[in-house]
Amino acid sequence: MTGLDSLTLGKRPKGRTALAARWIVGHVDGRHKLLDNAEIVFDEDRVIHIGAPFGGEVARRIDLGEVLVSPGFVDLDALSDLDTTLLTVDNGPGWATGRVWPQAYVNRGPYEMYTPDELAFQKRYAFAQLLCNGITTALPIASLFYREWGETVAEFEAAADAAADLGLRVWLGPAYRSGGMVCTAPGVLEPRFDEARGMQGLADALDFAARVGGRHGGLVQAMLAPDRVETCTLDLLRRTMAASRDMALPVRLHMAQGKMERRTVQALHGTTGPQWLARRGLLHDRLIAPHAVEAEPEDLALYAHHGVTIAHCPLVYARDGEMLRSFRRCRDMGINIGMGTDTAPPDMVLNMAVALMMGRAATGDDRGLTTAEVFNAATIGGADALKRPDLGRLQVGSKADIAVFDMADSHFAPRIDPVQSLVFGATGRVTRAVFVDGRLSMRGGQVAGMDLHAARRQAQAQFDRLLEKYPERTWGQPSLTTMFPPTYP
Secondary structure, eight states: OBOGGGSOTTSOOSSOEEEEEEEEEEEETTEEEEEEEEEEEEETTEEEEEESOOOSOOSEEEEOOSEEEEEOEEEEEEEOSOOGGGGGSSSOOGGGTTSSEEHHHHHHOOOOSSOHHHHHHHHHHHHHHHHHTTEEEEEEEOOSTTSSSSOOHHHHHHHHHHHHHHTOEEEEOOOBOSEEEEEEETTEEEEEEOHHHHHHHHHHHHHHHHHHTTBTTTTEEEOBOBOBGGGOOHHHHHHHHHHHHHHTOOEEOBBSOOHHHHHHHHHHHSSOHHHHHHTTTOOOTTEEEOBOTTOOHHHHHHHHHHTOEEEEOHHHHHTTTOOOTTHHHHHHTTOOEEEOOOSSSOOHHHHHHHHHHHHHHHHTSGGGOOHHHHHHIIIIIHHHHTTOTTSSOOSTTSBOOEEEEETTOTTOOSOOSHHHHHHHHOOGGGEEEEEETTEEEEETTEETTBOHHHHHHHHHHHHHHHHHTTGGGSTTOOOHHHHSOOSOO
């Protein structure tokens, strides 16, 4: 037996590799199954055996000991910038804390608050954090509040290279929009639109998708990312959905996610976002819609009928006392639910724990949700949203996207069922190793070619520089201490 240290970080081992573990979450007869004292074998990028010890020849056999081997998590809403939502957890409202452009800032002309190098760095840094938390597939998301308008092709070319360098499976597409919200007086928000700019963003995104899809051995795929339903015009969404159909691309559109959106869409279109799209034939089964916390019963019925996936990001909403109402109702209606992290840290294990607690709170009892259902959402649900049955599962023929969790952590006792113990008793920090496409992408909190301690210092410095610009882009130009007072004076 040899250990993980015998493998080269950032490389795919040559020949068959057998991983023996106390527990493996395999996929048997169409469902996850917990296998005791089992073995998984992969060759190149594919699983070739799972179950009892493999009788064939292998290049190496690694006994991982007291670990849980799992499919890597699929993150449908993976934060890929520095998380500014953390500033508003104890501070608000958004118009007073730099989350909405004030008229004065619009008058002077919005500008990019990050340099191209900073944009490239923050995606690379975020991708490394995802791997450290057992996430092997990610659909990056970033805020447009700090951009001149939308995301650029150049930064996503850099993101594709970063994913290839680090070994993360990604669906990429620069976010685009036709409009944005402007604060014209305290608490008064108005939508402003520039249709030509939105159409140019879509054209750039389609050109990028045609070039990037399948790059780096299939590790990088394309998606379409219209920003939010209230920032998109009908024509922009029509063309987006037509391109999704013609090019078989997933679309992620934030919808039914907040009260500001609900009020704006009602004022603009006389209904909710999901109902507005449904009446125009724009809901379909390649659409991923975070977060559904403001979804009405009719909205959910439309999601179920059209095969829309909800990207459930419970932690970022629980911080503000909000929740999906409810996970149980959505599943009973037949809605596919995948998971997203959408915040820092990108801890999918913690998000599953919060999903369980908030799901049960939403129904008032422990029947509101099961551990298996949230674990399925973090694996199978996300893979199904992407039409990729070879992801989110460990079975013969699936991709070798594997997460290894330490079940012998010194702070982790007593252990009962390993999946329940992982979700209720741990965080993503017990992720010991991650393989993506058969490549060892993370081991012991380290990724290939990146000093995470130095990167963390760089990320903090970059965040601090952004924070210095908050007063000029906030209504009334308040001081930072006014916007974000310390917990204790």
